[in-house]
Amino acid sequence: MTTTTAPTARKPATMAQALTRALRDAMAEDPAVHVMGEDVGTLGGVFRVTDGLAKEFGEDRCSDTPLAEAGILGTAVGMAMYGLRPVVEMQFDAFAYPAFEQLISHVARMRNRTRGAVAMPLTIRIPYGGGIGGVEHHSDSSEAYYLATPGLQVVTPATVEDAYGLLRASIASDDPVVFLEPKRLYWTKADWSPDAPAPVAPLGRAEIRRRGSSATLITYGPSLPVCLEAAEAARAEGWDLEVLDLRTLVPFDDDTVCASVRRTGRAVIVHESNGFGGPGGEIAARITERCFHYLEAPVLRVAGFDIPYPPPMLERHHLPGVDRILDTVARLQWESRWTEGRGA
Amino acid sequence: MTVLEQPGSSRHTSGPAGPPPAWRPRVDPAPLLPEAEPHRLLGTDAARRLDPALLKRLYTELVRGRRYNTQATALTRQGRLAVYPSSAGQEACQVAAALALDEQDWLFPSYRDTLAAVARGLDPVQALTLLRGDWHTGYDPYEHRIAPLCTPLATQLPHAVGLAHAARLKGDDVVALAMVGDGGTSEGDFHEALNFAAVWQAPVVFLVQNNGFAISVPLAKQTAAPTLAHKAVGYGMPGRLVDGNDAPALHEVLTEAVRRAREGGGPTLVEAVTYRIEAHTNADDATRYRTQAEVESWRAHDPIALLERELTDRDLLTEEFATATRDGAERLAADLRERMHTEPPLDPMDLFDHVFTQQTGQLRAQAAQLRAELDAEAEGHPETTTGTAMPAQEARP
Numbered sequence: 165m166t167t168t169t170a171p172t173a174r175k176p177a178t179m180a181q182a183l184t185r186a187l188r189d190a191m192a193e194d195p196a197v198h199v200m201g202e203d204v205g206t207l208g209g210v211f212r213v214t215d216g217l218a219k220e221f222g223e224d225r226c227s228d229t230p231l232a233e234a235g236i237l238g239t240a241v242g243m244a245m246y247g248l249r250p251v252v253e254m255q256f257d258a259f260a261y262p263a264f265e266q267l268i269s270h271v272a273r274m275r276n277r278t279r280g281a282v283a284m285p286l287t288i289r290i291p292y293g294g295g296i297g298g299v300e301h302h303s304d305s306s307e308a309y310y311l312a313t314p315g316l317q318v319v320t321p322a323t324v325e326d327a328y329g330l331l332r333a334s335i336a337s338d339d340p341v342v343f344l345e346p347k348r349l350y351w352t353k354a355d356w357s358p359d360a361p362a363p364v365a366p367l368g369r370a371e372i373r374r375r376g377s378s379a380t381l382i383t384y385g386p387s388l389p390v391c392l393e394a395a396e397a398a399r400a401e402g403w404d405l406e407v408l409d410l411r412t413l414v415p416f417d418d419d420t421v422c423a424s425v426r427r428t429g430r431a432v433i434v435h436e437s438n439g440f441g442g443p444g445g446e447i448a449a450r451i452t453e454r455c456f457h458y459l460e461a462p463v464l465r466v467a468g469f470d471i472p473y474p475p476p477m478l479e480r481h482h483l484p485g486v487d488r489i490l491d492t493v494a495r496l497q498w499e500s501r502w503t504e505g506r507g508a
Numbered sequence: 509m510t511v512l513e514q515p516g517s518s519r520h521t522s523g524p525a526g527p528p529p530a531w532r533p534r535v536d537p538a539p540l541l542p543e544a545e546p547h548r549l550l551g552t553d554a555a556r557r558l559d560p561a562l563l564k565r566l567y568t569e570l571v572r573g574r575r576y577n578t579q580a581t582a583l584t585r586q587g588r589l590a591v592y593p594s595s596a597g598q599e600a601c602q603v604a605a606a607l608a609l610d611e612q613d614w615l616f617p618s619y620r621d622t623l624a625a626v627a628r629g630l631d632p633v634q635a636l637t638l639l640r641g642d643w644h645t646g647y648d649p650y651e652h653r654i655a656p657l658c659t660p661l662a663t664q665l666p667h668a669v670g671l672a673h674a675a676r677l678k679g680d681d682v683v684a685l686a687m688v689g690d691g692g693t694s695e696g697d698f699h700e701a702l703n704f705a706a707v708w709q710a711p712v713v714f715l716v717q718n719n720g721f722a723i724s725v726p727l728a729k730q731t732a733a734p735t736l737a738h739k740a741v742g743y744g745m746p747g748r749l750v751d752g753n754d755a756p757a758l759h760e761v762l763t764e765a766v767r768r769a770r771e772g773g774g775p776t777l778v779e780a781v782t783y784r785i786e787a788h789t790n791a792d793d794a795t796r797y798r799t800q801a802e803v804e805s806w807r808a809h810d811p812i813a814l815l816e817r818e819l820t821d822r823d824l825l826t827e828e829f830a831t832a833t834r835d836g837a838e839r840l841a842a843d844l845r846e847r848m849h850t851e852p853p854l855d856p857m858d859l860f861d862h863v864f865t866q867q868t869g870q871l872r873a874q875a876a877q878l879r880a881e882l883d884a885e886a887e888g889h890p891e892t893t894t895g896t897a898m899p900a901q902e903a904r905p
Contacts, residue, residue, distance in 0.1 A: 198677075224677055229704070230700075230703055230704055230707055232700040232703065232704070234666070234696060234697055234700050235666050235669075235697070235700030235701065235703065235704045237666075238663065238665070238666025238667060238669075238670065238697060238700065238701065239666045239667070239669050239670030239673060239701075239704050240670055241666070241667045241670060242666065242667035242668060242669060242670025242671035242672070242673070242674065242684075243670040243671065243673065243674040244670075245649070245655070245667065245670070245671050245674075246670075246671045246674035246675055246678070247674070247678075248674045248677075262696070265660060265663060265697075266663060266666070266697075269660045269663060270663060270667070273644075274656075275862050275863070275864070275865070276644075276862045276863050277643075277644035277645045277656055278644075278645045278648070278649060278656060278862075279643065279645070279858070279861070279862055280861065280862040280865075281645075281648040281649060281650060282649055282650075282656070283865070314863055315863055315864070317864070337865075338865045339864045339865050368868070414868075415864075415868040415869070415870065416868075416870065418869065418870075419869075426902075453901075454901070454902075455902075456901055457901055457902065457903055457904040458902075458904050
């Protein structure tokens with residue numbers, strides 16, 4: 165691309181700012197894009213992600229709704245039926261549950277039930293996960309509920325660049341997206357210019373964030389920085405860990421995951437969500453079904469405990485941390501009889 | 509009336525006491541209140557002024573509707589429908605809802621409202637696809653502007669509000685009419701839809717068919733509201749109470765509500781008092797929860813009989829008109845019977861289409877598995893399929 169404008173200085177931008185810009189760019193590009201939710205208008209959202217949008221595009225395009233999540237999503241369904249492209253904000257993970265019936269019974273299956281006649285180009289933004297000292301009902305990892313529902317795409321960025329690129333792709337998608345924003349990463353910064361052209365990231369593609377050869381840490385969203393830190397710490401133990409960021413849980417990128425695991429022969433899945441019934445079980449099954457002969461050890465998981473999300477003063481014991489990840493990596497049968505027997 | 513207590517106004521705190529800030533109700537509730545008695549035209553002097561053409565149109569649709577109901581119920585007994593929730597006795601509600609709307613408007617029916625969809629012009633076979641079970645929605649909702657028949661109660665109401673709101677934002681002249689039953693008014697989505705509609709002043713009409721029962725549970729166990737129409741007042745919209753078996757009265761009220769919505773006057777809640785003559789569905793046994801005497805008292809208030817009396821009194825029910833109406837209804841039933849007795853085309857591979865715009869790799873693999881199973885079945889060797897959507901394990905090089 166040729167351009168005569170001077171290169172914009174790159175300066176630190178937060179994930180929240182990248183999300184705001186994604187919304188603004190999408191709204192500027194397509195008049196069908198409507199942002200709606202609780203406090204998204206005048207206030208700019210409790211996390212300020214919709215800051216300035218009502219002022220710039222008017223309150224019809226970025227509207228404060230009554231405080232009722234089923235009503236928000238239910239009316240968004242009707243708006244989508246009429247050709248709009250609603251972007252709905254649920255204020256917190258656990259506050260999205262009242263909208264569950266609309267999501268499961270209508271959003272997810274509208275295209276299928278009408279043989280493709282009625283599309284649901286909806287994006288449902290949900291701040292999720294813990295680590296911000298939130299009191300009860302402000303820190304849930306609810307992704308397992310969504311990925312268990314056919315018809316929904318489930319997307320979660322872990323970097324500032326992806327926050328922009330994946331949100332743009334989600335809004336552009338003609339199928340519904342549950343867009344999970346790791347709230348503890350809202351204020352992470354990257355050397356990212358809010359003005360320079362930014363790429364739209366494709367849905368359904370995982371990304372290797374750190375190359376390694378000993379084992380693969382498979383993660384997403386809020387746990388990516390923890391995994392990268394663990395991988396650095398693991399060098400002292402002699403392990404060269406690969407870190408894979410899934411970016412979208414649905415569609416799931418089997419190819420990138422399997423290519424990595426076949427290379428390293430070992431895999432640990434890391435997420436905040438409860439282990440039992442969590443995404444890790446599905447991912448471990450998929451790896452075993454596809455890569456069994458390449459595995460040097462069972463696929464292990466580092467997940468939240470199977471408990472209701474703890475109060476803020478205890479949450480550090482629940483969340484996957486560097487030590488727990490390294491302890492799990494240590495259990496990957498580095499000196500197993502199996503390995504010795506095969507002369508590896 | 510509540511007086512708002514203000515910080516600083518208590519005698520327990522220091523500082524100067526002042527009058528509370530100005531307060532007044534946001535809207536005057538009096539004009540929103542429904543009628544004291546269900547609005548009726550038939551049997552009153554007002555009925556004499558009704559347009560004969562409208563009466564005959566309503567009568568034709570009611571007779572067709574009744575015949576459609578009896579035919580659909582018969583089809584369940586013949587195993588041609590998986591289930592049929594009949595609207596027998598409620599035909600006036602179904603027909604009036606359809607006739608109150610213009611071409612560009614939208615209808616949001618529940619599963620009991622296939623007749624309203626048919627009266628709006630939908631092919632009866634397409635309307636019954638859900639209940640035959642060969643697909644969920646048997647029609648393109650955009651063709652007649654009829655939303656998919658909705659099974660989870662009241663969840664279609666916010667859709668109607670959102671669609672009407674979107675149309676208004678785009679400057680289009682579109683009204684949405686959403687249908688729900690008395691049981692559905694207890695659902696949270698009923699509340700949220702009415703609230704959103706009123707706050708947004710969306711061009712929506714909510715039609716509650718109060719047929720007395722939510723399957724077996726009578727209205728007394730459903731609500732303590734004076735009437736369901738009174739619920740409107742709490743949202744700041746007018747409530748109207750109508751005799752749901754008086755087709756001209758209901759048509760008048762709905763037409764007025766649609767006109768009001770079209771002119772920017774906002775939503776209306778209409779309660780039509782009617783009765784479900786048949787059981788909930790063919791799978792239900794209504795004798796367990798209501799008396800035959802009650803059913804008979806409503807049969808005496810049958811919507812077709814009521815209108816027939818008016819037509820007869822005004823010499824509008826000529827032999828010729830009566831025969832033509834009956835014949836038309838019989839043709840509808842015969843056509844439905846004949847077409848429902850042919851097996852619907854089924855392609856199991858359809859199951860994987862339209863989950864997403866494009867099939868994911870996961871769905872492609874599962875579609876391939878089913879394809880292989882179908883092929884083996886067709887060749888008479890179902891046991892030879894791989895039976896898995898998994899790629900074969902790759903041997904380690």
